[in-house]
Amino acid sequence: MATQSAAPVAFPATAGTAAGAAPGRVLRRVSHVLYYVVAIVAALLFLFPMVWALIRSLQGSVADNSAPTLGSLVHLTLHNYGNLVSTGTSVWTNAGNSLIVAVVTAILTAVVATLAGYGLSRLKFPGAGIAFVIILAPFMVPFQAMLTSLFTVLTWLHLTNNLVGLILVYTTFQLPFATYIMRNSFSTIPTEVEEAALIDGASHLGVLRRVMVPLVRPGIVTVVLFAFFFAWNEFLAALMLLTTNARMTLPVALNNLASGAYGQVDFGKLDAGAVIAMAPCVVVFLILQRYYVNGITAGAGK
Amino acid sequence: MASSGVPAVAGAGPVPAGPVPAGPVPAGGPSGTGTAGAGRQPAPRRPGRNPLARSRARAGFLMSLPALVLVAVFFVLPLILVAWMSLNNWPLIGRATFIGVQNYSSLAHDKIFGHALWFTAEYTVIVTPIQIVLGYLLAVMVRRKLRGVGFFRTVYFMPVVTGFAATAYVFLVMLTPGVGVVNTVLESLGLSNGQTNWLTSPGLALVVAVILITWKTIGIAMILFMAAMQAVPEELYEAAKVDGAGWWRRESRITVPLIRRTTALVLVLTVAGSFLAFDQFFILTQGGPNNETLTAVLWIYTTAFVQYRTGYAGALSIVLLVLLILLSVAQIRTLRRGDEGS
Numbered sequence: 328m329a330t331q332s333a334a335p336v337a338f339p340a341t342a343g344t345a346a347g348a349a350p351g352r353v354l355r356r357v358s359h360v361l362y363y364v365v366a367i368v369a370a371l372l373f374l375f376p377m378v379w380a381l382i383r384s385l386q387g388s389v390a391d392n393s394a395p396t397l398g399s400l401v402h403l404t405l406h407n408y409g410n411l412v413s414t415g416t417s418v419w420t421n422a423g424n425s426l427i428v429a430v431v432t433a434i435l436t437a438v439v440a441t442l443a444g445y446g447l448s449r450l451k452f453p454g455a456g457i458a459f460v461i462i463l464a465p466f467m468v469p470f471q472a473m474l475t476s477l478f479t480v481l482t483w484l485h486l487t488n489n490l491v492g493l494i495l496v497y498t499t500f501q502l503p504f505a506t507y508i509m510r511n512s513f514s515t516i517p518t519e520v521e522e523a524a525l526i527d528g529a530s531h532l533g534v535l536r537r538v539m540v541p542l543v544r545p546g547i548v549t550v551v552l553f554a555f556f557f558a559w560n561e562f563l564a565a566l567m568l569l570t571t572n573a574r575m576t577l578p579v580a581l582n583n584l585a586s587g588a589y590g591q592v593d594f595g596k597l598d599a600g601a602v603i604a605m606a607p608c609v610v611v612f613l614i615l616q617r618y619y620v621n622g623i624t625a626g627a628g629k
Numbered sequence: 630m631a632s633s634g635v636p637a638v639a640g641a642g643p644v645p646a647g648p649v650p651a652g653p654v655p656a657g658g659p660s661g662t663g664t665a666g667a668g669r670q671p672a673p674r675r676p677g678r679n680p681l682a683r684s685r686a687r688a689g690f691l692m693s694l695p696a697l698v699l700v701a702v703f704f705v706l707p708l709i710l711v712a713w714m715s716l717n718n719w720p721l722i723g724r725a726t727f728i729g730v731q732n733y734s735s736l737a738h739d740k741i742f743g744h745a746l747w748f749t750a751e752y753t754v755i756v757t758p759i760q761i762v763l764g765y766l767l768a769v770m771v772r773r774k775l776r777g778v779g780f781f782r783t784v785y786f787m788p789v790v791t792g793f794a795a796t797a798y799v800f801l802v803m804l805t806p807g808v809g810v811v812n813t814v815l816e817s818l819g820l821s822n823g824q825t826n827w828l829t830s831p832g833l834a835l836v837v838a839v840i841l842i843t844w845k846t847i848g849i850a851m852i853l854f855m856a857a858m859q860a861v862p863e864e865l866y867e868a869a870k871v872d873g874a875g876w877w878r879r880e881s882r883i884t885v886p887l888i889r890r891t892t893a894l895v896l897v898l899t900v901a902g903s904f905l906a907f908d909q910f911f912i913l914t915q916g917g918p919n920n921e922t923l924t925a926v927l928w929i930y931t932t933a934f935v936q937y938r939t940g941y942a943g944a945l946s947i948v949l950l951v952l953l954i955l956l957s958v959a960q961i962r963t964l965r966r967g968d969e970g971s
Contacts, residue, residue, distance in 0.1 A: 362770070366781045369770075370781055373787065380799040380802070392808060393807065394812070394813045440696065443697075446691070450688050455689060461701075462696050465700065468704075469901070469953070472953060473708055474929060475943050477707045480703065480710060563908065581795065594808050600795075601802075605799075623852050
């Protein structure tokens, strides 16, 4: 702003006189207020569906299955959450399945991608370039385009209706992004660091574990976060591969809730299930959002 | 986030402790390859001669092996298999019989698939400009250094991390007549009779799906645009201000051209994402009424897992695959052309 008044008077249009400064300040204040009004309204719009689902999930089933009234919104109860035991399997069991799948996928992805990222970026072997291209390939061909054959392969391996099968599929389709991030993380570290450790007689795996991994921790956190969110939220593959209630992950269990028992959908329970599905993501994101956002901008660098 | 944009990569100094992956990557160019190149230098040319280099190469291969095995079994194998399946009459259970291109010739007469592709394209064409324009505007809002801007960034981005299924069910409840809040509010404002069936009218269902996808994914476009905008040198704006350029001129003459690559990227991401739409339509409309809101993936899923025509679904998948590859090639082309201009 200061430069404007200090600028040469060559441009009459900007040659703001002292008289012009006061309206300018008023204008700036108005635009300031306007900015916050727009930003806050937008924030409310973004928050509304999630907050609304939370409020509705905390009401009794009678209120939930009729139109909302201001009076009914005040009576809060955990009734729906205790009531999530639907036809045989509790939705809490499904949430447990989701947790197992998400955590194991996250760990497995981090381990496999860290190994591959290190092997590909630092321990160049003949064919490393091709190997990297192969690992990145699932980036370009999404699994939605090979549903049927993926199902067939998992049938051959006796891994349908099986959380292990789901975890392996999720890990495979997280690998391109994860390996890409890890390879980039490793290539920012000066070679001297590992050369020194190698001269001291450490093995390659030892160097990776004790020297390199601590240095690429931010990359690992990013990879873990993406894999966790993906596995926790994924719907289509889980819908296709999991067939019995007790094995289903949370998103698929929501589908059962929405189909309802005897055609009668309990909307309060559905909201409660959706809240359980959304809450961990929101909480984890609020704690570690820096790593997640970094992952998005880093992934964009491709 | 703002600080991690372009950290100076200190040559011999201490190892960067900050967010390593984001460092040189957004710049994409010289700094990233520079450090990678430095790592390559000391490696001997012929790994066969030198035992040290040989052990290094073996370790590298062994470390990459788990990833390669996973990709081979759960990606390469299904990819080859889907092509083979598409040439067979392949029931979900039982023996397959080779039928050549018969699946493809019956595909040509599949009106439902044609309609599904058309609807998917229509949906993509609606969603994409909204993502770009709204994502850009949100980025303009959150790129400023103002009090509370971090809060807004977080809130606008939050739906991105939640699941499609969960949010689609939240929307489903909100839109169900007699239960949902949307009709209640519209009725109390006198805008409707409170009986609108949002999900059984194809037009309204499409509107709902577009709103859902925008709410759910616009944060990604916002963050990508914001990062790109923050990389534009401040001096350019200062110079333009001195020259008397107003906000609109600065934005259209400086920001828009300089972040063209990011715009192309958002375009690619949105188009690819929209073309694979499944969750929200499966949950909100099941493709109905009368297959009016059927997307390509939803139809593939139905033929394979509801009608058990697995081989035919394979042929549909191959068509989708080819379309996706053509799309991404076209998009990469335009992206490259954009680069040459700059």
